[in-house]
Amino acid sequence: MVSAYTPPVQTLIDELGRLPGIGPKSAQRIAFHLLKLPSADVARLAHAINDAKDKVRFCERCFNVAEGALCPICADDRRDATVVCVVEESRDIVALERTGEFRGRYHVLLGAMNPLEGIGPEQLKIRELLTRIDAEGITEVILCTNPNTEGEVTAMYLARQLQPLGLTVTRIASGLPVGGDLEYADELTLGRALEGRRPVDDG
Amino acid sequence: MIVEHLELIDIRNYETATFELRPGTTVVLGDNGHGKTNLAEALAYLATLSSFRGVPSDALVRLGADRGVIRATIRDDDGRQSLIEAELTVGGRNRVQVNRQRLPRVRDLLGTMRVTVFSPDDLVIVKGGPGDRRRFLDDTLVALAVKYDAIRLEVDRVVKQRNTVLKSAKSSSTNHGDLGITLDVWDSKLSDVGGRLAHARATLVDRLGPMVQQAYRDLAGTATDIELGYVAPWRDVGLETALAHARDHDMRRGVTSVGPHRDDLTVVIDQMPSRTHASQGEQRTLALSLRLAAHRLVTERTDSAPVLVLDDVLSELDRGRAGALLDHLPAGQVVITSATDVPGRVDHTVRIVDGQLA
Numbered sequence: 231m232v233s234a235y236t237p238p239v240q241t242l243i244d245e246l247g248r249l250p251g252i253g254p255k256s257a258q259r260i261a262f263h264l265l266k267l268p269s270a271d272v273a274r275l276a277h278a279i280n281d282a283k284d285k286v287r288f289c290e291r292c293f294n295v296a297e298g299a300l301c302p303i304c305a306d307d308r309r310d311a312t313v314v315c316v317v318e319e320s321r322d323i324v325a326l327e328r329t330g331e332f333r334g335r336y337h338v339l340l341g342a343m344n345p346l347e348g349i350g351p352e353q354l355k356i357r358e359l360l361t362r363i364d365a366e367g368i369t370e371v372i373l374c375t376n377p378n379t380e381g382e383v384t385a386m387y388l389a390r391q392l393q394p395l396g397l398t399v400t401r402i403a404s405g406l407p408v409g410g411d412l413e414y415a416d417e418l419t420l421g422r423a424l425e426g427r428r429p430v431d432d433g
Numbered sequence: 434m435i436v437e438h439l440e441l442i443d444i445r446n447y448e449t450a451t452f453e454l455r456p457g458t459t460v461v462l463g464d465n466g467h468g469k470t471n472l473a474e475a476l477a478y479l480a481t482l483s484s485f486r487g488v489p490s491d492a493l494v495r496l497g498a499d500r501g502v503i504r505a506t507i508r509d510d511d512g513r514q515s516l517i518e519a520e521l522t523v524g525g526r527n528r529v530q531v532n533r534q535r536l537p538r539v540r541d542l543l544g545t546m547r548v549t550v551f552s553p554d555d556l557v558i559v560k561g562g563p564g565d566r567r568r569f570l571d572d573t574l575v576a577l578a579v580k581y582d583a584i585r586l587e588v589d590r591v592v593k594q595r596n597t598v599l600k601s602a603k604s605s606s607t608n609h610g611d612l613g614i615t616l617d618v619w620d621s622k623l624s625d626v627g628g629r630l631a632h633a634r635a636t637l638v639d640r641l642g643p644m645v646q647q648a649y650r651d652l653a654g655t656a657t658d659i660e661l662g663y664v665a666p667w668r669d670v671g672l673e674t675a676l677a678h679a680r681d682h683d684m685r686r687g688v689t690s691v692g693p694h695r696d697d698l699t700v701v702i703d704q705m706p707s708r709t710h711a712s713q714g715e716q717r718t719l720a721l722s723l724r725l726a727a728h729r730l731v732t733e734r735t736d737s738a739p740v741l742v743l744d745d746v747l748s749e750l751d752r753g754r755a756g757a758l759l760d761h762l763p764a765g766q767v768v769i770t771s772a773t774d775v776p777g778r779v780d781h782t783v784r785i786v787d788g789q790l791a
Contacts, residue, residue: 255525343615343618344594345594345595345597345598345601346593346594346597350598350601350615351611351614351615352611379587379590379591379594379622380594382622383594383618383619383622386618386621386622387614387615387618390614390617390618391614416580416583417578417579417580417583418580418583421580
């Protein structure tokens with residue numbers, strides 16, 4: 231198909247369209263929005279992108295985003311080094327940190343096993359996780375990958391690799407959102423929550 | 434549950450059209466090519482979120498329009514009315530609303546409205562390939578319990594993922610220990626979701642068997658012996674073991690050779706396989722009996738009859754069987770589309786000419 235736009239505009243649309251969650255229509259809308267903005271605003275956005283890309287890198291230990299060699303969590307020695315929570319993406323750390331429930335360290339896989347997208351165990355930071363176990367004296371690994379097909383399979387793979395090392399390996403529970411109504415829960419979530427039921431504590 | 438009102442905007446050959454439906458039997462009369470099947474398709478779309486003609490939802494939008502709307506007012510058995518709307522966008526995201534509230538995902542609509550369609554295409558359940566028969570079973574499971582929609586989608590996805598691993602194993606020189614574990618975990622996942630789907634299908638086939646037999650007798654008026662069977666040889670050893678046995682073979686071929694995505698439903702009529710040995714008339718009657726049995730089972734299990742749509746089915750049957758079908762229609766709302774007058778009890782008639790009410 232011949233493009234209806236002048237080449238610079240088409241290139242901008244194409245580049246925006248490659249971002250996650252941006253379809254062709256959104257890419258078009260954002261491109262024309264950018265073209266309408268004052269130059270200074272566009273420059274500020276371009277600078278923010280370049281600046282973040284220049285300054286931010288992955289933590290050498292856990293692959294969280296970091297400004298220095300280590301991310302703030304790995305650099306904090308008050309955190310429990312023996313427990314590691316494995317997540318798919320850095321943004322999952324933000325979510326877990328908001329709970330204030332976890333005082334250990336993290337390990338970011340940078341994705342989940344997804345053969346259709348060309349992601350196997352080799353493309354994830356799994357080897358790096360295995361070398362951390364002895365080096366840091368890790369005794370428990372909590373698998374916090376997403377409760378979808380790919381996340382579950384990744385957790386199973388990690389469990390298979392970690393269990394022979396004699397660690398405690400646990401999987402985050404899945405179930406009902408707190409404050410929600412049973413009536414509105416989907417069947418699969420409710421089914422899982424039933425499977426994972428617990429005896430009621432006396433105390 | 435009944436549909437009281439159906440409105441189509443830019444759907445197939447309809448620019449705008451509104452149909453009032455009544456409880457009981459409504460006959461939609463119109464010449465071929467004037468939009469009878471399109472009406473049935475739109476009604477069924479709200480129930481299944483797919484076209485029974487097996488085309489993507491884009492195809493339902495009128496040529497030249499970029500979006501179409503299907504809107505229905507339904508009334509459930511305790512009298513509660515709901516307004517259901519689906520907006521189909523060509524090359525874009527579809528949206529659905531219930532009582533003017535947008536649902537987060539289109540598939541959340543499943544289970545709100547329930548429709549059983551009989552169409553001449555149902556012949557593929559008997560004559561077509563195993564995939565056609567699996568679709569019949571899975572559609573019935575979804576009508577029984579919405580969770581099976583997610584399970585069937587997950588099985589499809591896991592099979593695709595496993596096949597991709599198998600194909601990459603053929604080409605790359607990946608470390609074989611790691612590849613073994615990768616396949617182990619995909620096998621384990623497939624065995625979990627696939628095992629559940631196959632168990633549900635096999636249970637369904639057991640329940641349908643006697644009901645199909647009864648439906649066939651009602652239609653044909655003869656004591657014909659019909660047996661259904663769910664064919665899944667791997668179920669003797671369990672899917673995980675079967676996948677392990679097949680692994681070398683699968684790695685050479687680059688596809689998953691066992692599992693619920695390869696299973697089949699056999700329909701045996703008087704000790705003969707119906708796909709190859711039944712006459713065309715017997716095959717049509719069988720297909721109809723399978724649908725009728727599924728409809729009865731769903732009615733029984735969910736305590737409420739789905740809307741039954743007979744799309745141009747009568748013309749395919751001989752007079753005796755067409756009459757028997759009309760005599761044995763289950764209770765509930767029925768919509769019959771036809772090019773010619775329908776014998777038997779009709780509560781309401783709608784005429785269509787060229788995408789317009791006449």
